[in-house]
Amino acid sequence: MKSDLAAGKRRPGWRSATVALVGVPALALAGGVPTRTGIEGQALEEIVVSARRIGLVGVSRAASEGIVLAVQIEARPVLRPGEVLETVPGLVVTQHSGDGKANQYYLRGFNLDHGTDFATRVNGIPVNMPTHGHGQGYADINFLIPELLEEVRYRKGTYYAEEGNFSAAGAADLVYRKSLDEPLLSLTAGEHDYYRGLLAASPDLGGGSLLLALDYSSYDGPWKLPQDFRKVSGIAGYSRGTAQRGWSLTGMGYHGRWDSTDQIPERAVKQGLVSRFGYIDPTDGGESHRYSVSADGWSIEGGRGWRANAYAIDYGLELVSNFTYAIDEKNGDQFEQYDQRRVYGGRFAYQWPLAIGTVQGTVQAGAELRLDDIDPVGLYLTESGRRYQTIREDVVQQGSYSAWLADERQWNDWLRIEAGVRYDYFDFEVDSDLALNSGSTSDSIFSPKLTLVFGPWAETEYFLNMGRGFHSNDARGTTIRVDPTDGVSPVDRVDPLVPAEGVEIGLRSAIVPGLQLSLALWNLDIDSELLFVGDGGTTEASRASRRTGLELGVFWTPLDWLIMDADFAWTRARFREADPAGDRIPGAVESVASLGITVDRLDGWFGGARLRHFGAAPLIEDDSVRSDPTTLVNLELGYRFTPALSGFVTVFNLFDAEDNDITYFYESRLRGEATPVEDIHFHPVEPRTLRATLNYRF
Numbered sequence: 001m002k003s004d005l006a007a008g009k010r011r012p013g014w015r016s017a018t019v020a021l022v023g024v025p026a027l028a029l030a031g032g033v034p035t036r037t038g039i040e041g042q043a044l045e046e047i048v049v050s051a052r053r054i055g056l057v058g059v060s061r062a063a064s065e066g067i068v069l070a071v072q073i074e075a076r077p078v079l080r081p082g083e084v085l086e087t088v089p090g091l092v093v094t095q096h097s098g099d100g101k102a103n104q105y106y107l108r109g110f111n112l113d114h115g116t117d118f119a120t121r122v123n124g125i126p127v128n129m130p131t132h133g134h135g136q137g138y139a140d141i142n143f144l145i146p147e148l149l150e151e152v153r154y155r156k157g158t159y160y161a162e163e164g165n166f167s168a169a170g171a172a173d174l175v176y177r178k179s180l181d182e183p184l185l186s187l188t189a190g191e192h193d194y195y196r197g198l199l200a201a202s203p204d205l206g207g208g209s210l211l212l213a214l215d216y217s218s219y220d221g222p223w224k225l226p227q228d229f230r231k232v233s234g235i236a237g238y239s240r241g242t243a244q245r246g247w248s249l250t251g252m253g254y255h256g257r258w259d260s261t262d263q264i265p266e267r268a269v270k271q272g273l274v275s276r277f278g279y280i281d282p283t284d285g286g287e288s289h290r291y292s293v294s295a296d297g298w299s300i301e302g303g304r305g306w307r308a309n310a311y312a313i314d315y316g317l318e319l320v321s322n323f324t325y326a327i328d329e330k331n332g333d334q335f336e337q338y339d340q341r342r343v344y345g346g347r348f349a350y351q352w353p354l355a356i357g358t359v360q361g362t363v364q365a366g367a368e369l370r371l372d373d374i375d376p377v378g379l380y381l382t383e384s385g386r387r388y389q390t391i392r393e394d395v396v397q398q399g400s401y402s403a404w405l406a407d408e409r410q411w412n413d414w415l416r417i418e419a420g421v422r423y424d425y426f427d428f429e430v431d432s433d434l435a436l437n438s439g440s441t442s443d444s445i446f447s448p449k450l451t452l453v454f455g456p457w458a459e460t461e462y463f464l465n466m467g468r469g470f471h472s473n474d475a476r477g478t479t480i481r482v483d484p485t486d487g488v489s490p491v492d493r494v495d496p497l498v499p500a501e502g503v504e505i506g507l508r509s510a511i512v513p514g515l516q517l518s519l520a521l522w523n524l525d526i527d528s529e530l531l532f533v534g535d536g537g538t539t540e541a542s543r544a545s546r547r548t549g550l551e552l553g554v555f556w557t558p559l560d561w562l563i564m565d566a567d568f569a570w571t572r573a574r575f576r577e578a579d580p581a582g583d584r585i586p587g588a589v590e591s592v593a594s595l596g597i598t599v600d601r602l603d604g605w606f607g608g609a610r611l612r613h614f615g616a617a618p619l620i621e622d623d624s625v626r627s628d629p630t631t632l633v634n635l636e637l638g639y640r641f642t643p644a645l646s647g648f649v650t651v652f653n654l655f656d657a658e659d660n661d662i663t664y665f666y667e668s669r670l671r672g673e674a675t676p677v678e679d680i681h682f683h684p685v686e687p688r689t690l691r692a693t694l695n696y697r698f
Contacts, residue, residue: 061418061451062465063506063520064089064156064170064551070177073149075563075598075608077634077650079686081144085120088154088172089553090569090592092614096662096683098260099219099229100286101319102140104662106614108156108169108524109547109571111587115139117471117500119167122174123250124309124347125294126370128166131396131428131475133339133377134319137166141174143233143254143290145215147186147198150177157522158469158502161404161420161449162349162366168469168500168526177202178239178248179209182697190691193220208240211250222687223261225279231256244305247297253290260284262321265668266680273670276658276684280670281322281334283384288317303353303362310346315339320385324668327676331383335391338378345370354407361409372398377476379484390433392484396475397429406449416453420467421446426496428475434487439479443496445470460509463520469500500526506551516555523548525576529585543577545585563598563608575621582622586665591615607637607648619665625680627663632685647694656688 060066068087078084082103083093092106105112112118116137120127122144132138155163156170163171183201188194200213215233220226232255239248261279268274294311322334349366378393406420427442449467478496483489506520529542549571556564573588592615598608613631633655638648660682669676 060461060508061453061463062155062157062159062504063463063508063518064504064522066154066518068152068154070150073146073152075600075606075636076596076610077636077652078146079634079652079689080142081146082141084144084146084149084152084174085141085172086594086612087152088156088170089567089594090156090551091118091170092589092592092612094661094683097262097321098227098258098284098286099221100142100231100256100258100288101260102134102138102142105139106587106589106592108522108549108569109573109585109588109590110169111585111589111617112169113137115166117166117169119163119165119171120174121172123176123252123294124173124296125252125292125311125313126343126345129315129339129341129343130165130372130472131374131377131398133317133337133379136474137471140288140290140317142231142256142288143252144174145176145198145200145213145233145235147184148176148180148200148211148213148235150175156520157465157467157504157524158447158500159449159451159465159467159504161364161406161422161447163469164368164402164404164422164424164447165400166471168471168502168524176235176237176250177211178237179211185696185698186693188217188691188693191689192222193218193226194689194691195219205238206240208238211235211237211239221261222689223277223279224275225259225261225282227258227261227285229256229258241298244301245299247295250292250294250296252292255287255289257287258285260286260321261683262323263662263664263681263683265325265670265677266682267677268670277687280325281332283334284320284322285385286317286319288319290315300351304351306348306350308346308348311344313341313343315341315343320382323681324666324676326671326673327667327669331381331388334382334385336378336380336382336385336387338376338380339374340376341372341374343370343372356409359409359411361407364406364408365404367403368400369402370400372396374398392437392476393433394437394476395431398475399427400472401425414455414457418449418451418453420449422449423447424470424497426472428478428496430475430479432476432479432484434482434484436481436487437476437479437484441478441496443478445497445499458509459511460507463504463506463508465502465504465506467502469502470497471500472497495528498527498529500524514557516553518551518553520551521549522551543575543579545573546576547571547573547588561599561601563596565594565596565598567594568592579621582620584618584621584623586619586621587617589614589617604640605638606640607635609633609635609654617663619663619680625665627680628660630657630659630661630685632657632659644697645694647692650691650693652689652691653685653687657685659685661685 094104102114113135115128120139127139128137153173179202186198188196196217198215202209202211213235219229235252237250292313296309298307299305317339319337324333347368351364354363374396376393379391380387381389402424404422408418410416425444429440432438447468452464455461473494477494480491483491502524504522508518510516524547526545551569553567569592573585575583593613596610600606611633615629617627619625635651635654640646662683664681667676667678
């Protein structure tokens with residue numbers, strides 16, 4: 001995915017990134033998301049950073065907060081667009097079905113499913129979908145065009161007033177460029193019938209800049225059942241103004257369809273019924289679309305200003321799956337999850353300088369709203385992809401209304417404090433095909449936040465962070481009375497909002513020239529891990545949980561053409577309430593490690609290698625069944641033939657490891673089996689895969 005968009009206008013070694021680090025207004029450009037990047041009251045200073053990461057000593061609010069620049073993103077091989085999120089240290093992105101389905105995410109001991117506790121935005125537009133047909137907080141970023149990214153801003157934990165729903169484990173803003181240095185044509189071909197073409201340009205128009213891009217790809221994959229994944233993504237944006245004052249309009253579109261090879265039972269492979277890349281049901285698959293329009297405006301001068309954005313989304317998903325195969329001997333166990341919605345929302349933030357005596361500071365206030373008009377969200381039984389029974393079908397109106405306030409000030413030359421509070425109000429209205437499950441409800445939550453930053457001393461800062469966060473539950477679970485599968489059995493309702501309490505201590509240091517280090521020790525308690533089960537149309541309630549972890553990150557530039565980076569995360573995840581079943585949280589990955597080496601030489605050669613490891617996890621509460629660890633190495637090697645033409649080859653899974661992307665333990669039944677069988681079900685990582693890319697700038 002390396003674009004080399006900047007090459008030709010800068011020296012062919014490290015490509016520079018101009019970043020205002022000191023005194024930048026708190027409403028920095030982050031795709032419509034107000035985020036703090038500096039301390040007011042200091043003189044504005046522009047610094048040219050010639051590495052691939054911004055040094056955040058004196059700037060960040062936590063050891064686990066960070067910014068990843070475009071030049072660093074370009075150096076990372078990605079098999080799927082969602083893997084761009086692995087630039088967030090400790091975050092693992094996998095897949096357990098067809099590539100058109102949202103990725104599976106792991107962070108801080110959470111099996112986040114498809115995004116439940118990790119909030120993601122692209123150009124200020126939220127990606128997570130509440131009350132979704134497949135899973136709460138479903139975050140599908142297959143529409144992303146990685147070459148257009150300007151930066152990824154990430155935050156972990158519950159300590160930020162500007163972060164709300166789905167952000168208990170963390171949040172990321174993926175921000176597109178406003179313009180490109182030159183037009184780009186990129187062509188890629190690879191094994192298993194992978195083909196991709198990208199055309200992007202940003203001509204000047206009427207005193208502003210257009211951003212136009214069209215991205216098409218197709219991929220069958222290594223599966224015995226070709227997934228026939230076809231997708232097209234596009235963007236058309238127009239922006240005018242400067243960093244201090246301006247506006248932009250953006251339209252984005254995506255459509256994809258695919259056939260799925262879902263996870264398979266281990267016993268079927270051992271018995272020779274299927275290969276590791278085989279399938280059980282050949283009629284699984286899906287289709288999805290996402291179209292959006294958004295508008296941004298900003299005006300920031302002298303430490304005072306505002307930023308606003310508004311958006312509208314049209315989204316749809318049809319997903320046909322079969323994870324248990326034939327417990328129903330007559331019809332099989334295939335089902336379809338359907339989601340069709342329109343989403344409307346926006347954010348507004350204002351900041352102003354406010355002194356307390358001689359102590360300078362900045363106050364920020366913000367508000368946001370979101371309305372999801374879901375018509376309908378449904379669950380249907382299918383056979384060979386054709387519906388034959390409706391389990392439930394609902395029309396849902398869900399609204400969220402939020403406000404936040406934060407005060408940040410430098411009390412002396414070694415103490416910086418930010419205190420904030422956030423208020424969120426949600427209302428849910430469910431019109432179900434089963435009248436007993438219809439209804440309306442509402443809930444609200446206050447979330448206090450506190451950050452203390454000590455230093456810097458010897459280019460080292462120390463952090464103490466604490467705060468409350470939350471995630472919402474599926475609206476259907478807040479009004480349910482009876483099990484939709486039989487229409488009779490009583491079902492307990494769930495709380496609409498689930499609080500999470502977090503604390504973190506950490507440090508960030510740049511004391512060694514060329515070396516940046518961060519260390520964080522954190523704890524997160526969640527009152528209840530309640531989850532709407534889309535496969536059955538009901539809600540399962542689990543116990544309160546506690547996660548404690550340690551994270552270490554190192555970024556080193558020993559030579560001007562060489563970068564080495566390493567991240568390590570360890571987590572202990574447990575249920576807090578005693579139960580004979582055990583206290584382990586299924587799917588909680590205990591360790592994650594990443595090691596990268598990147599080369600970008602003056603003689604035109606570039607490339608690198610990256611190792612990604614995620615460790616074993618318990619699959620049931622008593623820890624008697626565990627997944628195996630997964631370790632992959634990706635390699636990239638490229639050359640700039642001319643200032644306009646470059647090419648590179650990428651090898652994914654260099655050592656052809658036979659590891660798994662995902663592992664579950666549950667009951668299923670194959671045709672011919674007398675009774676259902678408890679077994680490990682897995683989706684393998686893709687085998688060694690080669691792709692070649694040519695980029696031409698004109």
